[in-house]
Amino acid sequence: QSALTQPASVSASPGQSITISCSETSSDVVSYNLVSWYQQHPGKAPKLIIYEGDKRPSGLSNRFSGSKSGNAASLTISGLQAEDEADYYCCSYAGGRPSVLFGGGTKLTVL
Amino acid sequence: EVHLLESGGDLVQPGGSLRLSCSASGFTFSNYAVTWVRQAPGKGLEWVSTVIKTGDSTHYADSVKGRFTISRDNSKNTLYLQMNSLRVEDTAVYYCAKLQGIHTWSFDSWGQGTLVTVSS
Numbered sequence: 001q002s003a004l005t006q007p008a009s010v011s012a013s014p015g016q017s018i019t020i021s022c023s024e025t026s027s028d029v030v031s032y033n034l035v036s037w038y039q040q041h042p043g044k045a046p047k048l049i050i051y052e053g054d055k056r057p058s059g060l061s062n063r064f065s066g067s068k069s070g071n072a073a074s075l076t077i078s079g080l081q082a083e084d085e086a087d088y089y090c091c092s093y094a095g096g097r098p099s100v101l102f103g104g105g106t107k108l109t110v111l
Numbered sequence: 112e113v114h115l116l117e118s119g120g121d122l123v124q125p126g127g128s129l130r131l132s133c134s135a136s137g138f139t140f141s142n143y144a145v146t147w148v149r150q151a152p153g154k155g156l157e158w159v160s161t162v163i164k165t166g167d168s169t170h171y172a173d174s175v176k177g178r179f180t181i182s183r184d185n186s187k188n189t190l191y192l193q194m195n196s197l198r199v200e201d202t203a204v205y206y207c208a209k210l211q212g213i214h215t216w217s218f219d220s221w222g223q224g225t226l227v228t229v230s231s
Contacts (some may be wrong), residue, residue, distance in 0.1 A: 007190075014132070034215060034216045036215075036217035036218070036230035037218070038156070045206055045220055045222065045223055045224060046148075046156065046206070046218075047221070048202050048211070048219045050216060051211060051215055051217035051219070052215055052217070057219060061175075064177035067162075069231075073187070082156040087155075089155060090155050091156075091158075091216075091217070091218075092216075099157055099158070099170040099172075099216075100146075100161070100216060101158070101162060102148075102155060102156040102157060102158060105155040105156070
């Protein structure tokens with residue numbers, strides 16, 4: 001069965017940039033180019049920050065960007081700010097059963 | 112402004128049933144697919160089920176298929192999740208979310224969640 005793998009945690013200082021990877025393990029999930037990314041602060045609902053691999057919802061800061069290379073997607077956050085500290089999840093349409101996969105999540109710590 | 116409000120979460124014994132509701136406002140509910148996503152305490156997000164805008168087509172995660180039923184009432188702008196044969200591992204916050212578009216499979220608006228606890 002397909003799965004999306006993310007690093008458990010990343011950390012960096014304010015002003016720096018980080019990249020979170022999301023790789024699929026056994027099929028062409030990411031190749032559908034329907035990867036989305038969500039930000040979740042503790043006790044809050046997730047928030048869509050990237051869709052279709054590299055598109056930002058209207059009004060979202062351009063410090064957030066998405067990309068794809070082969071069977072891996074990536075989320076880059078530039079100019080880190082304290083409020084970026086949160087959990088980040090990748091998600092992709094899987095084309096079958098299951099229809100949708102979430103990655104395990106990455107905890108971003110802004111030092 | 113899009114608003115999704117879940118309700119129905121409760122403490123239930125293993126083997127029991129529960130029905131969750133999600134009331135939608137701020138958009139034309141009947142024009143969008145909607146979904147349930149859950150999050151066990153301290154764990155990551157898990158997709159549960161999606162129903163297309165007409166309600167004719169539904170999708171389920173293997174972990175809930177045959178036990179959960181997703182449905183919608185477009186006249187009431189409400190999404191439902193009927194959960195039967197509940198297991199301890201179904202304990203989670205259940206979020207409803209609106210699909211941005213059926214071809215994007217991204218979820219652009221989320222409710223605040225409702226907690227389901229399955230325990231004896």
